[in-house]
Amino acid sequence: MAGPVLEMRSIVKTFPGVKALSDVTLTVRQGEVHAICGENGAGKSTLMKVLSGVHPHGSYEGDVLFEGETCRFKDIRASEQHGIVIIHQELALVPYLSIAENIFLGNEHAKHGLINWNDTLRHATELLRRVGLDEHPETRVADIGVGKQQLVEIAKALSKKVKLLILDEPTAALNDEDSGKLLDLILQLKEQGITSIIISHKLNEIRRVADSVTIIRDGRSIETLDVKAAETTEDRIISGMVGRDLENRFPERTPHQPEEGTAPALEIRNWTVHHPIDQQRKVVDDVSIEVRRGEIVGIAGLMGAGRTELAMSVFGRTYGRHAGGTVLRDGHEIRTKTVPEAVGHGIAYVTEDRKHYGLNLIDTINRNISLTALGKVSKRGVVDEHGERQVAEDYRKSMNIKAPTVFEPVGKLSGGNQQKVVLSKWIFAGPEVLILDEPTRGIDVGAKYEIYTVIDRLAAEGKAVVFISSELPELLGMCDRIYTMAAGRLTGEFSRAEASQEALMRQMTKDKQDQKSRKDEEVSR
Incomplete structure (x- = not known):
């Protein structure tokens, strides 16, 4: 050894x-x-x-x-x-520089202050080949996906004789x-x-x-x-x-039984959204789903299936160009063209990207929690700082947010504790419908269980919960029903009893399978 x-x-x-x-x-x-x-x-x-x-x-x-x-x-x-080279969770790449420039940034092939671009590109190509990336070294980092960016970071580490x-x-x-x-x-x-x-x-x-x-x-x-x-x-x-x-990895849950004759808390009908740049491309294509009070409904799909695009477009049209469809709350059509309109109708959205869209990282826990409902802790436009602090302190205890005080900057918290602050922020707003997009991404099993318990409690209180996740065991363990999506389309719906990883994956890959079948038919002809 x-x-x-x-x-x-x-x-x-x-x-x-x-x-x-x-x-x-x-x-x-x-x-x-x-x-x-x-x-x-x-x-x-x-x-x-x-x-x-x-x-x-x-x-x-x-x-x-x-x-x-x-x-x-x-x-x-x-x-x-x-x-010794460290690659942090938040990648340290400059998006508007090329792959080659990023690999040798601070470690340039230079002599007398002049960069030797031939050597730079040649060595960058060798390093990219070593990590299995076939991109041209002059490609901008902004033009490649996150997976390839991770490989660029490793190529950068290899250039330093790691x-x-x-x-x-x-x-x-x-x-x-x-x-x-x-x-x-x-x-x-x-x-x-x-x-x-x-x-x-x-x-x-x-x-x-x-x-x-x-x-x-x-x-x-x-x-x-x-x-x-x-x-x-x-x-x-x-x-x-x-x-x-x-x-148990998940709280024990009794499957929700909806009351007959009651309208869904949230219903989305024939929802279609076009890509913000390529406006001929549909990222959400005629999707219809419904969620009842007390129900946790999952949405499963591979990357690019349209799950996040659906959620963001419903929540104040924060993604894409909307082409058509209807949103109903308790059977009544509502407008959600802006975030304040969506929040006003009792809809909350916990984003998958908490650092960019969910939190103000340089501000404190108490300011982040009160942000969505300042009216509850203010009078005549003036924030009651004592009341704001008390609200945050209550959530710090009930959500088990590990921080010395509520005045701790959120950016200093761990990922799981940041996620608890995001959930606290939206729970404080008092929504009736919560759309949770990858709510446990990047956090440990202990913190996951605590968040699952919070979600389960909210459903028990009669809230309607939409649960988007890439982890199929998570959806199977938490949800009453699960929808599947592929290439922007709804491909299946499963009850808790019907759902399995194999059945979900079959529907999540349905569009790809259909495309392969069509290609096979064309070849056979």
Whole structure:
């Protein structure tokens, strides 16, 4: 067995009012893929920022040894000079520069201040080939998808002679196909002798690529497990992460039985939306769905199926060019052409992109929560700061938002706690219909269960919930009914009893299967 390439001993990191890391120890062997697991806020990313020099030596206690040498990194450049490269969850690429320019940004092929573009493009092409990307190196980063951008980040790391590659939630924003390609690449890099540390909440991915997994809980390293050992099951890892056994991944739920004769809380009829740029292309094509009070209705579909486009276009026409259709609340037609109109009719939308559209990251928890319903905490246009603080404090406790005070900037919270703030914001608005778009994306199993419990409680209170998710087990565990979409069209509807992963996937890929059948028929002719 190979010896350790990295040792982090008794790491302690403190922020004002919070001890983020407390006596954390981590050992990574040469040439392995080492996973780090823990709940949101457990200290995983903080530990990697210590390792990569984001938190410089002197700002923490403990020792970092790399290749047997004690390291005192003053910044990221110092760690990169040793071959340690970190790829953050939020990609550090400049969208309007080319792939080649991004790969060598800050590390240019230059002499006397002049860039050698021939060398730049040649080396960029070699690196792109190495990561399995066939894009031209002069292509703008803005013109490629997120999956390919992740590969560009890895190519950028390889250009720096990486020895230890750190990937923080690398597949959080990727679909299954792109995630598979990225995980395959990590295994290829392992064969080339590159050691990797991967932070992920997706336990199936960890079991696929990792050799070892270290569990961190509440800022402490709990244990390191051999992933290939028979006793290292997903339940075993989860138990270490949350400090208790999760007997059920989802709250127990009694399927909703709608009252006969009552109109749906939300009904969407013949909804069609055109792409905002390519106006000949329909991104939502004649879709009709309904949701009753107390019901959780799921929408399943692959990337590009039109799920988010449907939700955003209904919620104030925030996506695309609307071409036609009707929205009804409790049997009465309503206008939702603007966000205030949608909110006024009791509709809330929790976006899949909380950092860009769901939160003001530089503002505090209490300001974010009150934002959707300032009228409830103000009088004659003046905000009652005491009342606003009390509302936020109530949600901090009831939603178990882990923060020292409600005056903490939201940008400093972990992903799961940010998601709880988004939910709190919309619950405070008092909606009757909640559209939840990937509400548990990028958060750990413990925080997921807490959010599932909140959603279940809202349904029990008589709210109508639309639940969009890419995780089929999540939809099967939470929903009373599930619609499937493909290529902008509705392809199926399933009751809780009828739904299975196989049945849903069959309908989610129906359009692709139809296209393949048509092509096969044309070939046979």
